[in-house]
Amino acid sequence: MAVQASIKGRGGDHSAFQNDHREAFQADVLAGLSGKQKTLPCKYLYDEAGSKLFEAICELEDYYLTRTEADIFHSNLDSMAALLGPSAVLVEPGAGNCEKAEPLLTAMDTPHAFYPLDISPEILLNAQQRIQARLPDLTVTPVVGDFTCAQPWGEIPPSSHRKVIFFPGSTIGNFSPDKASTLLAQFRSYLSTGDGLLIGVDLVKDSVVLERAYADSDHVTERFNKNLLSRINSELDGNFDTEAFAHRAFYHPHRQRVEMHLVSLCDQKVQVAGQTFDFEEGETIHTENSHKYTRAGLEALLRESGFNPTQFWTDNKQHYAIYYAETL
Numbered sequence: 001m002a003v004q005a006s007i008k009g010r011g012g013d014h015s016a017f018q019n020d021h022r023e024a025f026q027a028d029v030l031a032g033l034s035g036k037q038k039t040l041p042c043k044y045l046y047d048e049a050g051s052k053l054f055e056a057i058c059e060l061e062d063y064y065l066t067r068t069e070a071d072i073f074h075s076n077l078d079s080m081a082a083l084l085g086p087s088a089v090l091v092e093p094g095a096g097n098c099e100k101a102e103p104l105l106t107a108m109d110t111p112h113a114f115y116p117l118d119i120s121p122e123i124l125l126n127a128q129q130r131i132q133a134r135l136p137d138l139t140v141t142p143v144v145g146d147f148t149c150a151q152p153w154g155e156i157p158p159s160s161h162r163k164v165i166f167f168p169g170s171t172i173g174n175f176s177p178d179k180a181s182t183l184l185a186q187f188r189s190y191l192s193t194g195d196g197l198l199i200g201v202d203l204v205k206d207s208v209v210l211e212r213a214y215a216d217s218d219h220v221t222e223r224f225n226k227n228l229l230s231r232i233n234s235e236l237d238g239n240f241d242t243e244a245f246a247h248r249a250f251y252h253p254h255r256q257r258v259e260m261h262l263v264s265l266c267d268q269k270v271q272v273a274g275q276t277f278d279f280e281e282g283e284t285i286h287t288e289n290s291h292k293y294t295r296a297g298l299e300a301l302l303r304e305s306g307f308n309p310t311q312f313w314t315d316n317k318q319h320y321a322i323y324y325a326e327t328l
Contacts, residue, residue: 021119026236026273033270033277033285040228042174042260042288043119043146047231051096053224060220062212065170068320069200073103073168076313076322081107083311083324084164084196091115091156091190092166093147098127100168104198105135112161113139117147148183153190163191168200168322173257173291177301180291184305188327197307197325204292205319207251214249214258214290222247225260225287238272248284256297260288298323 025044032039046054058066073080084090086109092101095116105111114131118124124142132140145152165187172180187197214221225247229240245262252259261284268279293301298321299309307325314321 022235029232029236029272030275033272033275038277038279038283038285040285040287044231045224045228045288047227050224050227050231053220053227056220057216057224060216060218062216064209064213064319065202068315068317069168069170069322070100072313072315072320072322073100077103077107079311080104080198080313080322080324081109084108084111084198085162086110087112087161088196089113089115089159089161089163090166091117091163093117093152093187094167094169094171095124095127095142096120097123098131101166102131102134104166105131105138111135111138112159113141115141115143115156117143117145117152119144119146148186150186153186156190162195164196164198165191166198168198170200170202170290170320172199173202173293174289175291176289177291181301181305184301184307188306191327193327195327197302197327198322199302199325200320200322201293201298202290202320203314203318204256204294205317207253209319210251210258210292211249214260215247219247221249221260225262228287229262232272236273238270240270240272241268244268245285255291256293257289257291259286260290261286295321303328 028041028044032041057063081104088108089112090101090105092098095101095118098116101114101116105114116124116127121144124144128140128142132138143152143155145155175183226242226245229238229242229245232238233240244265246265248261248263249258264279264281264283266281270277270279295312302309302323302325306328308328309323309325311324312321
């Protein structure tokens with residue numbers, strides 16, 4: 001099969017997609033900054049600059065998540081591929097550059113098709129060309145859109161082949177338990193009985209380990225968090241002084257999550273898209289949650305959402321787990 005630069009979703013009309021994305025970005029930012037607890041959706045951390053900073057975070061010694069997940073995949077790739085079965089359709093929400101899916105696709109028995117979903121058409125097209133050059137018989141069809149919405153899922157055609165959703169990176173941890181349940185139920189609604197889910201999840205562990213992962217001594221995570229303010233300045237006519245905010249990350253044991261905040265270092269006013277927002281000294285913008293799970297908690301969440309966990313893999317410290325679950 002020849003490599004083709006094809007794409008589904010609004011990515012086919014790049015200018016329309018960019019306009020829609022900017023409008024959604026502005027609406028979400030203005031709504032988030034208007035709340036009693038100011039918030040910004042974590043998905044907007046990952047523009048081009050933010051994505052590069054996150055790649056740098058993944059290389060840090062204290063950021064165990066990416067390295068540990070990669071080790072688990074490397075050690076168990078053949079058994080994972082065997083569970084997925086022959087001629088399966090692999091769907092990856094939030095695929096990014098698809099570097100995690102590529103070795104899995106290579107290990108799978110004649111995968112039928114691969115549908116990576118992401119909001120960045122450029123990243124998807126580059127990944128499509130790279131994967132099809134390596135696996136020329138595989139149909140790779142990128143789909144542009146927000147995987148938490150119905151739109152991109154409607155772009156994937158029905159198939160008689162077994163479908164498996166691939167959701168690595170502990171992305172499920174960015175959602176509150178209620179929203180995680182809703183998201184998994186949405187995944188289940190796309191699948192048929194006997195289809196599968198391969199999901200990565202970060203496990204509850206010592207708070208020192210967790211907080212070091214999100215507040216590194218090289219301040220890369222701080223730059224990643226503050227980049228969101230720079231993005232607002234650039235795209236929404238904001239005037240944030242990034243030096244007037246500090247990065248804070250801490251583990252909340254009762255909620256079993258790491259919270260990331262940006263803390264105002266003084267009383268100040270900030271303008272965004274023509275609106276003015278007041279900040280008191282010490283007031284925070286809550287930018288991201290990273291929920292951690294016990295094995296029992298994750299298995300209960302899967303079952304409540306219509307999945308039966310049948311297999312899991314973990315590291316020798318039990319810091320991280322990858323689960324395979326079948327639809328009920």
